[in-house]
Amino acid sequence: MSVALTREVKSALNKVSQAFDALGDFALFSFSSLSTIIKKPTVGTMIPICFRVGVQSVPVVSITGMFIGMVMAIQVYSQFQSLGLATQLGQIINVSVIKELGPVLAATMLAGRIGSSMSAELATMKVTEQVDALICLGINPLHYLVLPRVLACVLLIPILTILANFMGVFGGSMVCTEIFKVDPYHYWQNSRGHIQIWDLAIGLIKPIFFGAAIALISCHRGMNSRAGAEGVGKAATSAFVWSFMSILVLDFFLSLFFNNLHQFLWPDNSIKSFGPK
């Protein structure tokens, strides 16, 4: 084997080893952070974070939610209209929004708005020795800084998802009934039968996992930031990139899991499971 090839193989192995190291470090960080829940965080630490995660995310989640519903309506209308199925638009828009688009969109907005900011904030605290100052004052930074952020994201993302769902359904219906003049009665009537409680529940359970992933990844990136403005910037960027990727990967595996669970619980139902039989 040539020297160059050996060097390449060593470099590749080194990168694989580093990836496993990083994964292990993240797993340990997540476990350590979540295990601090035995001592509940104070109301004083939770309220400002909940305000930032929840209340301040309302405008961006509402607007994006509404526009995604409106865009869907525009894209799907011409196809359905040509087949004479315009009154079925509500079904396709609402099912898409409630099962997939609402949860993923709310999580993506949270990752962009809150994940990056949490990461940059913790990175700055680390770089300016505020995290060390906490430790010197006998405070566990995972309990004081990370746990409240994880709890805020986990508890509030389902509410933001409901908001995104509502605004998406509202936006889609407005475009269909007000602009394309689809008959409202048939629009809503055809939607009703196609959304089950199961869909609504799964649409609200998945975001809990997304919220935990966003908060843990963002805090991990922030707490492991390198020094300087560049380090803080990189932490914020990588927090969003990894959060977004984790949302999509988790969405796939959670959808697979819940579809199979549904098939297992109610075998006669029409929802198809896929994956290895």
Add this chain to the structure above:
Amino acid sequence: MDSQPSQPNFLALQNACIGFNGVAILRDITFDIPKGQTLVVIGESGCGKTVLLKLLIHLLGTTSGKVLFDGQDWNTLDEKRVNEQRLRFGFLFQGAALFDSLNVFDNVAFGLRAHSRCREDEIEKLVLKRINEVGLKESVLGKKPAELSGGMKKRIGLARALILNPEVMLYDEPTTGLDPIMTDVINELILQTRKNSPVTSIVVTHEMRTVTKVADRVIMFYPLSRLNQKEPQKIFDGTTDELFKSQDQRVQQFINGEAKERTQESENHLNTDEPI
């Protein structure tokens, strides 16, 4: 200054070594700090002074060797005990490290709220007392750290560090970046802190005025990158008078602030990246 009655080995390093990313920062450091002593650690940037402070309070662990506090090796303590021991320290960070999201009052009260059963009115009294001790007025209490000058931040950092009545105070370059008057204010506060309570102080600094004003004892470190394998990193350990009379050229160069051969920085390094 006169030395206080002392208890040997109150703080001690025994062959302590530490490095980052395979590069050694401190090598084989051994010395004791008796109770009540004010030790000033000097040395040029990068010689490991701040790392030394973080070893003393166990923010960093040694790669080999021991750090003892009150006779106990930090490495043998469990997490709960480590936290208890840390509360016996106060740490004034280089940039003060005030919590950005909290105002001055909440910053100073932070330790009390976390570790005492004081009522809010008692906390208020104690915070006011500490704020007055560091020469500030009540009007700063509502301000956020971003609204304060460097000197004020340092003073509030000191008030926060002192609020839990520590037995050991660690000062990381307390006068760096301050004007000469504010430098003297901070030096006076270090002296006053010691006068008010029998606190053991370790001050890391580049500032010779701080050395002459507050030190009972001075230790000087030299960067490992400029030493060969056999040379000790601690190049001076003695009183301030002895420091100024030292025959070591490296000590004199530092005291007098002479560049000498250092303008040709990289060529004169004996060993730029010493492995651990």
